[in-house]
Amino acid sequence: MEKKIEQLKVILAEISDLSYAAALLGWDQQTYMPTGGAEGRGNQLALLGRLVHERATTPELGKLLDELKPYTAGIDPDSDDARLVKVTARSYEKAVRVPTKHVVEFAQETTLGQQAWMEARAKSDFSIFRPHLEKIVTLRQEYASFFPNFKHPYDALLDDFEPNMKTADVKAIFDGLRPKQVELIKAITDQPQVDDSFLHQPFDEKKQWDFGVEVITRFGYDWKRGREDKAPHPFTTSFGINDVRITTRVAPEFLNTMLFSTMHECGHALYGMGVAPELERTGLEGGASLAVHESQSRMWENLVGRSFPFWQYFYPRLQETFPQLAGVPLEKFYKGINKVKPSLIRVEADEATYNLHIMLRLEMEIALLEGKVAAKDMPDLWNAKMQDYLGVTPPNDAQGVLQDIHWSGGLIGYFSTYALGNLISVQLWEKINQDIPDLVEQIRQGKFETLLGWLREKIHRHGGKFEPQELVQKVTGSKIDPAPYVRYLTKKYSEIYNL
Amino acid sequence: MEKKIEQLKVILAEISDLSYAAALLGWDQQTYMPTGGAEGRGNQLALLGRLVHERATTPELGKLLDELKPYTAGIDPDSDDARLVKVTARSYEKAVRVPTKHVVEFAQETTLGQQAWMEARAKSDFSIFRPHLEKIVTLRQEYASFFPNFKHPYDALLDDFEPNMKTADVKAIFDGLRPKQVELIKAITDQPQVDDSFLHQPFDEKKQWDFGVEVITRFGYDWKRGREDKAPHPFTTSFGINDVRITTRVAPEFLNTMLFSTMHECGHALYGMGVAPELERTGLEGGASLAVHESQSRMWENLVGRSFPFWQYFYPRLQETFPQLAGVPLEKFYKGINKVKPSLIRVEADEATYNLHIMLRLEMEIALLEGKVAAKDMPDLWNAKMQDYLGVTPPNDAQGVLQDIHWSGGLIGYFSTYALGNLISVQLWEKINQDIPDLVEQIRQGKFETLLGWLREKIHRHGGKFEPQELVQKVTGSKIDPAPYVRYLTKKYSEIYNL
Numbered sequence: 001m002e003k004k005i006e007q008l009k010v011i012l013a014e015i016s017d018l019s020y021a022a023a024l025l026g027w028d029q030q031t032y033m034p035t036g037g038a039e040g041r042g043n044q045l046a047l048l049g050r051l052v053h054e055r056a057t058t059p060e061l062g063k064l065l066d067e068l069k070p071y072t073a074g075i076d077p078d079s080d081d082a083r084l085v086k087v088t089a090r091s092y093e094k095a096v097r098v099p100t101k102h103v104v105e106f107a108q109e110t111t112l113g114q115q116a117w118m119e120a121r122a123k124s125d126f127s128i129f130r131p132h133l134e135k136i137v138t139l140r141q142e143y144a145s146f147f148p149n150f151k152h153p154y155d156a157l158l159d160d161f162e163p164n165m166k167t168a169d170v171k172a173i174f175d176g177l178r179p180k181q182v183e184l185i186k187a188i189t190d191q192p193q194v195d196d197s198f199l200h201q202p203f204d205e206k207k208q209w210d211f212g213v214e215v216i217t218r219f220g221y222d223w224k225r226g227r228e229d230k231a232p233h234p235f236t237t238s239f240g241i242n243d244v245r246i247t248t249r250v251a252p253e254f255l256n257t258m259l260f261s262t263m264h265e266c267g268h269a270l271y272g273m274g275v276a277p278e279l280e281r282t283g284l285e286g287g288a289s290l291a292v293h294e295s296q297s298r299m300w301e302n303l304v305g306r307s308f309p310f311w312q313y314f315y316p317r318l319q320e321t322f323p324q325l326a327g328v329p330l331e332k333f334y335k336g337i338n339k340v341k342p343s344l345i346r347v348e349a350d351e352a353t354y355n356l357h358i359m360l361r362l363e364m365e366i367a368l369l370e371g372k373v374a375a376k377d378m379p380d381l382w383n384a385k386m387q388d389y390l391g392v393t394p395p396n397d398a399q400g401v402l403q404d405i406h407w408s409g410g411l412i413g414y415f416s417t418y419a420l421g422n423l424i425s426v427q428l429w430e431k432i433n434q435d436i437p438d439l440v441e442q443i444r445q446g447k448f449e450t451l452l453g454w455l456r457e458k459i460h461r462h463g464g465k466f467e468p469q470e471l472v473q474k475v476t477g478s479k480i481d482p483a484p485y486v487r488y489l490t491k492k493y494s495e496i497y498n499l
Numbered sequence: 500m501e502k503k504i505e506q507l508k509v510i511l512a513e514i515s516d517l518s519y520a521a522a523l524l525g526w527d528q529q530t531y532m533p534t535g536g537a538e539g540r541g542n543q544l545a546l547l548g549r550l551v552h553e554r555a556t557t558p559e560l561g562k563l564l565d566e567l568k569p570y571t572a573g574i575d576p577d578s579d580d581a582r583l584v585k586v587t588a589r590s591y592e593k594a595v596r597v598p599t600k601h602v603v604e605f606a607q608e609t610t611l612g613q614q615a616w617m618e619a620r621a622k623s624d625f626s627i628f629r630p631h632l633e634k635i636v637t638l639r640q641e642y643a644s645f646f647p648n649f650k651h652p653y654d655a656l657l658d659d660f661e662p663n664m665k666t667a668d669v670k671a672i673f674d675g676l677r678p679k680q681v682e683l684i685k686a687i688t689d690q691p692q693v694d695d696s697f698l699h700q701p702f703d704e705k706k707q708w709d710f711g712v713e714v715i716t717r718f719g720y721d722w723k724r725g726r727e728d729k730a731p732h733p734f735t736t737s738f739g740i741n742d743v744r745i746t747t748r749v750a751p752e753f754l755n756t757m758l759f760s761t762m763h764e765c766g767h768a769l770y771g772m773g774v775a776p777e778l779e780r781t782g783l784e785g786g787a788s789l790a791v792h793e794s795q796s797r798m799w800e801n802l803v804g805r806s807f808p809f810w811q812y813f814y815p816r817l818q819e820t821f822p823q824l825a826g827v828p829l830e831k832f833y834k835g836i837n838k839v840k841p842s843l844i845r846v847e848a849d850e851a852t853y854n855l856h857i858m859l860r861l862e863m864e865i866a867l868l869e870g871k872v873a874a875k876d877m878p879d880l881w882n883a884k885m886q887d888y889l890g891v892t893p894p895n896d897a898q899g900v901l902q903d904i905h906w907s908g909g910l911i912g913y914f915s916t917y918a919l920g921n922l923i924s925v926q927l928w929e930k931i932n933q934d935i936p937d938l939v940e941q942i943r944q945g946k947f948e949t950l951l952g953w954l955r956e957k958i959h960r961h962g963g964k965f966e967p968q969e970l971v972q973k974v975t976g977s978k979i980d981p982a983p984y985v986r987y988l989t990k991k992y993s994e995i996y997n998l
Contacts, residue, residue, distance in 0.1 A: 013542070014546060017539075017542050017543045017546045018546065020539065020543055021520050021521075021524060021543050021546075021547060022520075024523065024524060024527060024543075025520060025523060028523060028527070032726060032728075033742065034722065034723055034724055034725055034726050034741075034742055034744075035723050036721070036723050036724035036725070036741035036742055037724075037738060037739065037741055037742030039739075039741065040516075040519065040738055040739030040741060040742055040779075041738070041742075043512070043516050043780070044516045044519055044520050044523075044738070047513060047516045047517065047520075048520060051550070222535070223533065224533055224534050224535050225533055225535035225536075226533055226535070227531060227533050229531075239536060239539055239540070239543070240536065240538075240539030242533075242535035242536055242538065242539060243532065243533055243535055243536030243539055243540075245533075280539075281539075281542070
């Protein structure tokens with residue numbers, strides 16, 4: 001069986017290497033590629049995508065997995081081998097149900113869809129994107145139809161991003177969360193608004209960049225195994241556990257953009273860098289799920305980076321870097337970066353309102369997939385829901401239904417992982433603070449080694465061995481639960497807004 | 500047959516796309532990759548290399564080519580289709596003779612060889628590299644043995660870089676050239692030396708970079724279809740004809756480094772950008788050969804960039820950029836950048852001595868391949884030949900036999916293309932000046948459109964359709980010939996050194 005495990009790993013390593021090559025092509029596309037390269041890059045990525053799919057569905061892989069199952073049934077179910085076979089079999093069984101024809105068609109339609117979306121957003125004209133959204137929804141419905149065993153068509157999609165998570169579970173979690181977040185936002189908006197005008201002024205871009213670098217170096221980002229570049233839409237990508245790169249953006253007149261996007265992406269990267277070397281090139285090195293990944297990015301961004309103790313350490317350094325903040329006391333700065341204001345754009349939303357943007361999208365995605373709403377009716381539905389949930393109405397579709405790239409790339413079923421990540425981050429945070437009683441004091445001193453060590457031990461090193469619910473349960477003792485998040489938000493904003 | 504040509508193009512497009520993906524991985528490796536990424540990158544590149552070799556040797560390709568040969572025999576032999584079948588068949592027939600086992604072993608040994616070479620050069624210790632060189636020579640001998648039809652084992656190697664060029668031809672060309680270059684150098688070194696001390700002083704790196712950008716923008720480098728980055732060893736690479744990137748280096752206290760490496764790489768890039776779009780993704784878009792490629796880089800670097808008229812236009816701009824040159828007259832500057840001095844390092848050699856570095860390497864490579872010299876004797880042989888040809892003896896092996904990366908990467912058979920490129924560049928230059936009588940005047944005005952247009956029409960657009968000798972013959976009316984180069988050098992240096 002030893003030999004068969006090795007044979008399995010050879011196939012998986014090839015899939016990983018092809019995926020990493022594709023990831024580098026994607027990284028380059030979003031950082032350095034000249035515009036002329038777009039068409040060729042599309043060809044190269046389509047080819048690599050097809051080669052990955054071919055290898056991920058080869059009968060040889062299926063045969064190996066079948067032969068290995070009796071062996072792994074007899075060993076520790078949490079061992080690397082047992083988990084490798086289990087997780088690989090899971091992906092294999094999904095992948096073989098999808099015809100290559102569909103994979104190719106989906107790749108082509110989403111390439112066109114993204115181009116159309118860019119134009120539609122630039123012109124704020126939904127009609128340019130509409131026919132593409134229709135096709136993409138049809139393709140996602142077709143994809144769901146390949147998996148008749150799932151109760152709800154949305155389950156098949158969600159499952160690709162959150163293994164074994166069901167739509168009904170997510171709905172139940174969100175149903176518990178929504179009224180409490182709405183109530184909290186109502187309470188906050190009834191209070192006098194905090195001042196954040198000092199965040200909106202010119203800040204030297206190079207100094208901003210360097211400050212971000214200083215912060216994440218302290219967090220433990222390993223520059224020998226990664227690098228940071230600029231990108232219009234920040235992201236993290238990796239080509240193995242020893243080359244995990246982040247991107248960030250710098251706004252010349254708003255400090256938050258660089259600060260929190262840099263910490264956010266660093267959180268993803270620390271996860272990628274912390275996976276056990278034994279899992280590299282097996283397909284298990286990518287992390288447990290998007291939500292678990294997001295729990296890491298949001299933890300470093302929000303629970304660390306938007307916390308008072310963090311700024312007790314870093315604010316004097318920030319003031320040194322930007323003397324224009326000399327007259328702004330720490331308390332005022334802290335309130336400013338945590339200002340709550342229902343707004344139009346998800347990626348700029350504060351912690352209190354963010355999840356509502358997600359819930360809105362989840363509802364719309366489910367309605368699309370069920371055929372209960374047509375693509376053409378999306379702008380109106382979007383605007384109505386924005387008014388309903390956040391009390392704001394987009395002045396145009398660019399700031400409304402066209403704001404996110406996801407649907408144009410076929411990523412229907414993805415958004416809820418952002419909100420789940422927020423919830424998980426706080427569940428973990430409560431546990432961490434029990435395990436490391438002086439964590440707040442360490443953060444106040446700019447020390448993050450213990451925190452990172454805890455995350456590596458409990459989360460990072462396992463990679464994708466465990467399903468997200470399983471991992472959260474294992475680490476915190478309960479499944480994904482909105483209660484800690486509500487407690488956290490309530491406590492934090494009660495102090496900031498004197499609720 | 501139309502359909503079979505299309506089938507052929509589908510296979511070739513896949514090979515191209517995989518090669519481009521590999522090229523991007525290589526570009527990243529030499530520009531931005533963090534050190535941690537090296538091992539993973541090796542895996543990814545090895546896999547892509549194997550996939551390319553598999554596709555380049557698939558029996559399906561052989562069958563298609565056989566079926567297409569009768570068709571192309573009946574059409575214009577210079578048509579795209581006829582040339583595509585001819586060139587592809589040529590590569591196919593070579594590739595199928597090489598067992599995949601050899602390809603993989605060669606990839607592994609040269610990866611190790613390059614690592615060992617880097618260490619050996621850093622420590623100036625040939626013994627670290629010696630066992631690797633032995634293995635690489637053995638592998639190159641084995642490679643040559645797959646091609647019993649070649650008269651000389653070196654022919655099989657050379658042929659990969661210069662299609663259809665024979666060792667005997669190169670030797671004959673060099674035999675004609677050597678005594679004349681040696682005589683010229685002797686005459687020069689008998690004269691008083693020119694002053695180039697003003698080139699060796701601090702020059703702001705950002706300003707150097709920007710000046711280089713200004714120059715190559717004027718040359719016609721298309722920034723929408725390329726970009727420039729820093730690399731320790733400048734190179735040009737492409738991922739299609741619409742993404743052709745260059746790299747350069749900037750020495751903080753020596754102006755020539757940035758100036759001439761930037762123009763050199765731009766020359767390669769203009770070739771890559773000028774290939775006819777119909778040839779893209781066919782394998783014919785890479786150019787006729789390394790020597791023809793080098794003729795383009797050397798033309799822009801030397802015949803344009805080291806010429807007096809060029810600096811009549813650009814020197815005032817350079818003086819504006821670097822006021823420390825205000826007191827250096829144009830004539831003195833021109834002589835300084837053209838200073839001839841026999842020296843140790845090939846890549847820093849002037850135009851008069853450069854080819855001797857190449858001849859030395861060619862002789863050593865042939866001796867290695869014929870088994871007439873052992874790897875262990877290379878340092879002594881190198882030093883003896885340096886003394887013989889250039890009158891200098893390296894103080895250590897880092898500045899001697901270990902200076903070039905090529906052999907460690909298995910590139911035996913490559914060096915002579917550099918010298919051939921020099922010769923071709925001047926043959927083309929004589930023809931261009933006949934066809935464009937006011938070319939010198941155009942250069943004096945900083946205008947390069949007519950020159951680039953000529954090169955596109957005569958050389959670039961054909962890509963790899965013609966063999967190098969065939970192309971040179973077609974364009975200049977004669978085969979590769981050292982006489983124009985000798986004429987050029989003699990005239991140029993007679994003026995500079997008052998010979």
